[in-house]
Each structure stands twice: as structure tokens, then as C-alpha cells.
Amino acid sequence: MAVISVKDLYRVYKLGKVDVHALNGVTLDITEGEFVGIMGPSGSGKSTLLYQMSLLDRPTSGLVTIQGKNVGGLTDHQRTRFRLNHCGYVFQDYALVPELTTEENVYLLPMAQGKPDTESIDTAREILGKVGLSNRLSHLPRELSGGEQQRVAIARAMVNKPDIIFADEPCANLDSVNSKRILELFKELNQENGQTIVMISHEDEDIEYFDRVIRIFDGKNRER
Amino acid sequence: MLTDFKISFFLAVRMLRRSSKTGTLLTIFIIAMVFTNMIFLSSVIGGSIELMNEQTVDFYISNIIIKPKEDIRFIDNTSSLVSKVNRIPGVSHASARYELGASLNHKSNEIALPVIAFNPDDEKLVTKIHEMMKEGQFLTREDRGQVIIGNYVAGNVDESKDFFESLGGVKTGDSITVSFVNGVSKDYRIKGIFQTKSYQTDYKVFISWNEMEEVLGYPLDQSNELLVKTEAGTTEKEVKRTMLSYGIQEQVKTWKEQAGGLFDESIESFQIINNITLIVSLIIAIIVLFIIIMIKTLHNKREIGVLKAIGIDEDIIIQSYVIQTLIIGILGITIGFCIIQTLIAYFLAYPIEFPDGNVSLYVETGIMIESAVLLIIASIIAGYLPASRIAKEEILTAMRG
Ligand SMILES: Nc1ncnc2c1ncn2[C@@H]1O[C@H](COP(=O)(O)OP(=O)(O)OP(=O)(O)O)[C@@H](O)[C@H]1O
Ligand SMILES: [Mg+2]
Numbered sequence: 249m250a251v252i253s254v255k256d257l258y259r260v261y262k263l264g265k266v267d268v269h270a271l272n273g274v275t276l277d278i279t280e281g282e283f284v285g286i287m288g289p290s291g292s293g294k295s296t297l298l299y300q301m302s303l304l305d306r307p308t309s310g311l312v313t314i315q316g317k318n319v320g321g322l323t324d325h326q327r328t329r330f331r332l333n334h335c336g337y338v339f340q341d342y343a344l345v346p347e348l349t350t351e352e353n354v355y356l357l358p359m360a361q362g363k364p365d366t367e368s369i370d371t372a373r374e375i376l377g378k379v380g381l382s383n384r385l386s387h388l389p390r391e392l393s394g395g396e397q398q399r400v401a402i403a404r405a406m407v408n409k410p411d412i413i414f415a416d417e418p419c420a421n422l423d424s425v426n427s428k429r430i431l432e433l434f435k436e437l438n439q440e441n442g443q444t445i446v447m448i449s450h451e452d453e454d455i456e457y458f459d460r461v462i463r464i465f466d467g468k469n470r471e472r
Numbered sequence: 473m474l475t476d477f478k479i480s481f482f483l484a485v486r487m488l489r490r491s492s493k494t495g496t497l498l499t500i501f502i503i504a505m506v507f508t509n510m511i512f513l514s515s516v517i518g519g520s521i522e523l524m525n526e527q528t529v530d531f532y533i534s535n536i537i538i539k540p541k542e543d544i545r546f547i548d549n550t551s552s553l554v555s556k557v558n559r560i561p562g563v564s565h566a567s568a569r570y571e572l573g574a575s576l577n578h579k580s581n582e583i584a585l586p587v588i589a590f591n592p593d594d595e596k597l598v599t600k601i602h603e604m605m606k607e608g609q610f611l612t613r614e615d616r617g618q619v620i621i622g623n624y625v626a627g628n629v630d631e632s633k634d635f636f637e638s639l640g641g642v643k644t645g646d647s648i649t650v651s652f653v654n655g656v657s658k659d660y661r662i663k664g665i666f667q668t669k670s671y672q673t674d675y676k677v678f679i680s681w682n683e684m685e686e687v688l689g690y691p692l693d694q695s696n697e698l699l700v701k702t703e704a705g706t707t708e709k710e711v712k713r714t715m716l717s718y719g720i721q722e723q724v725k726t727w728k729e730q731a732g733g734l735f736d737e738s739i740e741s742f743q744i745i746n747n748i749t750l751i752v753s754l755i756i757a758i759i760v761l762f763i764i765i766m767i768k769t770l771h772n773k774r775e776i777g778v779l780k781a782i783g784i785d786e787d788i789i790i791q792s793y794v795i796q797t798l799i800i801g802i803l804g805i806t807i808g809f810c811i812i813q814t815l816i817a818y819f820l821a822y823p824i825e826f827p828d829g830n831v832s833l834y835v836e837t838g839i840m841i842e843s844a845v846l847l848i849i850a851s852i853i854a855g856y857l858p859a860s861r862i863a864k865e866e867i868l869t870a871m872r873g
Contacts (some may be wrong), residue, residue, distance in 0.1 A: 309638055345775055
């Protein structure tokens with residue numbers, strides 16, 4: 249069953265008087281539990297596609313359906329709520345909140361869902377344990393290495409047990425050892441919990457981790 | 473709703489604690505200063521008004537004044553009225569005063585001033601002039617041929633230092649000639665000089681009731697006014713009502729009614745100055761907080777984008793900045809409050825010397841609360857506007873920083 253369904257998706261950025269056609273009619277489905285890689289050259293529209301699917305941006309035209317629901321019809325507040333409850337995010341530059349410690353960055357999300365403090369903290373610690381950061385709980389992001397920060401970001405993306413995790417080149421800033429570790433972590437989570445993962449990558453060696461690869465060129469997908 | 477507030481508070485506290493402390497402390501300090509500024513001037517003004525009021529009661533009118541019925545010059549049967557008034561509940565004591573026009577001479581100096589007679593024993597229970605003897609002694613009941621005069625009446629040898637026409641710097645023990653309007657002219661020894669710093673009082677001349685009887689040549693049972701001291705814990709209005717209910721036929725006025733117009737104008741101009749300071753202070757507070765939060769939110773633009781991306785509602789984010797400015801505002805106000813308390817204590821020990829007297833700070837709780845509330849509203853506005861501007865931006869635009 250398709251957890252994400254994208255139909256005739258267009259995204260035009262207005263840059264002064266110039267129109268930048270970042271997406272030119274993408275249509276695709278992502279099945280529940282899939283670990284999907286999105287690949288393609290730089291500037292081809294991978295990030296733009298991911299933002300549309302993950303409710304971080306609105307398409308110029310086209311339809312995004314998640315779990316059978318047309319998310320284009322939601323208000324901004326509803327979309328924010330939807331992201332909190334159904335999506336996890338990992339960005340290339342970690343995007344942690346600099347004033348929050350490792351565990352605060354993670355338990356912020358269950359707390360925002362209204363879960364009790366102790367439950368939120370326990371879940372966060374458990375997941376941070378899984379990503380190997382039990383001894384870094386009260387460090388601030390600036391006191392962590394890049395690899396550690398990205399593992400915090402992954403823990404944060406996981407903590408609410410989201411249906412889908414979106415990752416935009418999560419390993420781009422990491423060395424090969426750390427990259428491998430992160431990818432293996434994703435694979436593990438995908439297999440253990442059956443979560444859908446959509447990840448952008450431009451490293452060919454990542455392909456072995458993916459169940460399927462969607463290739464994007466000039467704002468169109470070449471898959472299928 | 474409660475969860476939202478909890479998250480806002482959670483974020484606000486951590487952002488305050490873990491971002492630039494110098495900036496936050498400086499902001500708190502500025503708010504403290506603004507609050508102090510808002511209160512300080514008004515409390516100096518309050519202190520001056522309070523001083524004028526105190527002086528009026530202590531040296532000039534006492535609490536209540538009884539005057540002759542309309543169109544009549546004197547209160548007749550004064551001694552029986554004094555005893556009657558003294559028996560009225562709420563009245564501490566009454567003192568009758570009788571005025572006779574005169575001109576005073578010392579060497580080449582001559583001034584025209586009424587000479588006022590009172591019974592020193594009564595007067596001591598009603599006004600505090602006797603506590604303000606600059607030199608010499610206060611009058612006693614038996615004093616004949618002696619006079620006490622106010623500081624401005626005595627004046628200075630150097631006349632340019634005088635506020636009013638004076639006797640040119642007379643001292644205790646000097647002799648002055650008093651020519652009364654009834655034709656009697658007599659030399660008096662100056663028994664003392666008082667300085668109350670209330671200019672109306674310090675330009676007065678007093679003799680004893682007995683001396684006045686001698687000048688007039690008959691027993692005096694008339695007066696121009698009765699000053700009435702009320703008991704502590706009563707209000708003048710209450711006592712006035714009681715007096716009227718006891719059938720006092722003469723005009724009865726509280727000191728406020730009597731002084732009324734005297735200070736109204738200066739109080740009004742004080743209040744205008746005060747309101748301008750208040751508004752300027754508030755504008756400064758709003759602008760300072762606004763700039764600080766503006767810089768902060770611009771600096772945190774990326775972070776705000778991230779928070780929105782991972783599912784924190786923009787309202788929660790805006791609220792967290794408002795809470796930050798509120799905390800800054802409340803801390804500032806608290807520190808400002810402490811500064812003011814310190815100033816009050818200081819000026820109580822070392823009052824500001826004004827020509828009219830020594831002014832301590834007098835802070836009205838109302839003004840304090842009003843200023844605090846206004847500053848808190850300013851904090852909310854100053855936090856809300858910049859934060860909502862950034863928080864309402866597109867997520868991706870914000871995340872790009
Ligand atoms: N905010 C924007 N305004 C204008 N043009 C944009 C904006 N964001 C992206 N673009 C343009 O849209 C196109 C697609 O960008 P996108 O970021 O999706 O590419 P990408 O495939 O993710 O590239 P990369 O691998 O370098 O991250 C590019 O030509 C880019 O310049
Ligand atoms: Mg990209």
C-alpha cells in the first residue's frame with residue numbers, strides 16, 4: 249500500500265523575474281516500510297521533491313497524498329501537527345536546537361505531543377542509547393562531533409515513532425566510517441520497526457542499503 | 473493548551489539560560505533603569521506634595537480650621553467654642569488665633585504685617601511651630617513684651633538674600649517697634665525666631681494672648697480662626713462631620729478644602745511632567761526590548777525554522793519569545809523595585825534639600841503597580857512583534873538562515 253503518493257508535482261521558484269522550475273511533473277508512490285533512496289545530480293530537484301513530500305513546502309501544482317490523505321488541504325497549523333505526529337526529519341547540517349542538550353533536543357518532541365515528562369525522557373534516553381550516545385545526554389550540540397550530532401538528529405527523528413522518516417543527505421558532512429554507521433542505523437530501524445524511510449543521497453555505495461532508488465533528472469523522475 | 477505553554481516555557485528558559493548572558497543581563501538592567509526612572513521622578517514629586525501637605529498641617533492650617541460665619545469678621549465667645557470643640561470626639565485640641573494689623577520697625581526697616589495672638593499652651597498641642605525654633609525660645613502663656621517671628625520676617629542683613637521684605641537680619645534679643653492699627657505702639661524683645669520652611673508660616677509674627685489683651689486694653693474673647701488638631705486614626709472629613717453634627721455654626725473646613733487652590737496648579741504641572749517622563753520611559757523600554765528581541769530572533773531564524781520543521785507550532789515559538797521578554801521584564805522590574813527601595817531608604821536618611829524643605833521620596837503603590845503593568849505590557853508587545861515576524865516565515869526560508 250502506498251504510504252506516500254505524489255502526482256504531477258510541479259514546483260516553480262520565483263527568483264526575481266526568473267522562474268526556476270525545480271520540479272517538472274513528478275509522479276511516484278512510496279510503499280509502506282520501504283527504504284527509498286532518491287538520487288540524481290546536484291540541482292536536479294531532489295531536496296525540492298523531499299520538501300513537498302514531507303510537508304515542509306507547498307507545491308506550485310500537483311497532489312501529495314500521505315496515508316490516503318491529501319495533505320495539501322491542511323492548514324499550516326495542521327501540517328505542523330502532522331509533521332510532529334507522523335514524520336521524522338534528518339538534515340544534512342543536523343539542524344539541532346543549539347540551546348538544548350542532547351536529550352532535550354530529543355525529548356522535546358514527545359513532550360510537545362503532550363506525553364508525560366518521565367515517559368518522554370525515558371523514551372529519549374532509550375533511543376539515545378540505541379544510537380550510542382548514553383554518555384552524551386547533557387552535552388550541547390556545539391560540544392558534540394558531527395557524527396554525534398547527526399546521531400542525535402536521528403534519535404530525534406525516531407523518538408515519536410513516526411510513520412515516515414525523511415533524510416536529506418544525512419551523511420554528506422560525515423567521514424566514511426560515520427556515514428556507514430548512520431546508514432546501518434537507518435537500515436536497522438527500518439527493519440526493526442518497519443518505518444518508511446526516504447533518503448536523498450549522491451553516494452553510489454549507499455545503493456546497497458536501499459530497497460529502491462528513485463532517480464531525478466531536471467525535476468523529473470526516471471524511475472518506472 | 474497547557475502542553476503548548478509548557479513547551480514555550482521550556483524553550484524560553486533554555487534559550488535565556490544558554491544564550492549570551494551579557495546581553496540578557498544588560499537588557500534586564502536597562503528595564504530596571506527604565507522602571508526606576510518611571511518611579512523616581514513621580515516619587516520625588518510625590519515627596520514634594522507630601523511635604524507640602526505635611527507642612528500645611530504641621531505649621532499652617534493643622535487638620536481642620538474654623539472660620540467666622542460668612543460676612544462676619546470674628547468668632548465671638550471664642551473660649552467657650554474652644555472648650556466645646558475640645559470635647560468633640562476625634563478632636564485632639566483647638567487653638568484660637570486673633571489677628572491685629574501692625575507695622576514692624578527695626579532701625580530703617582519697616583514692614584506691614586498682622587500680628588497674631590495665640591495661647592502658647594493651646595498652640596503647642598495643635599501646630600509644630602514650637603519644634604522649629606531656629607534660635608531663642610517659643611512663647612509662654614505669661615510672656616509680655618515679647619514676640620516670636622518667622623525666619624523671613626527676621627530676614628538677612630544682606631537684603632538681596634531675602635525672599636520678602638524683612639527687618640534686615642534681626643536676632644533674638646533685638647528690640648523691634650510694633651505700631652498696631654488701633655494706635656498702640658510698643659517695643660518688643662524678640663524671644664525667638666522660627667523656621668518651618670513653609671513660607672506662609674515663616675512670614676508670620678506671634679505674641680501671646682495675654683499680650684494682645686494688653687494691647688487692646690480689654691479681655692479678648694474673639695478670634696479670627698480656630699486651628700483644630702484631630703486625633704490620630706481619624707480622617708478630617710469624619711471629624712468635620714462630627715463637628716457639624718455637634719452644632720458648630722461657624723465655617724468648618726478641612727485643611728485640604730482650605731489649602732485647595734493653593735497647590736492645585738503646581739501639582740497639576742508636576743503631573744504633566746510626570747506623565748511625559750512615564751511615556752518616554754515606556755517608549756524607551758519598548759524600543760530597547762524590541763531591538764533586543766529583533767536581533768535575537770534574526771540570529772535564531774534558522775533555529776525557528778528547524779523548530780517549525782520538526783513539528784513545533786509557530787504559536788508556541790512566538791510564545792516562547794514572549795515568555796523570554798516577560799521574564800526579562802519581570803526581573804528588570806524586580807531589580808528596579810529594589811533600586812527604588814534603596815533610594816527611598818537613602819533619601820529618608822539624606823533628604824533632598826529644597827528651599828521649601830527636605831524632600832524624601834514618596835512612592836504611591838498605585839503608580840508602582842501601574843508602571844509595572846505598563847512595562848509588562850511593553851515587554852509582551854516587544855517580544856511578540858519581532859518573534860511573530862520571523863515565526864511566520866516559510867519554513868525553508870527560515871531554515872536557510
Ligand atoms: N529557494 C529557492 N529559490 C530559487 N531557486 C531554488 C530554491 N531552492 C532551490 N532552487 C533551485 O531549484 C533547483 C533544484 O534545487 P534542489 O535543492 O532541489 O536540488 P538538489 O537536487 O537537492 O541539489 P543538491 O544535490 O545540490 O542538493 C536548483 O536549480 C536550485 O537552484
Ligand atoms: Mg539537495
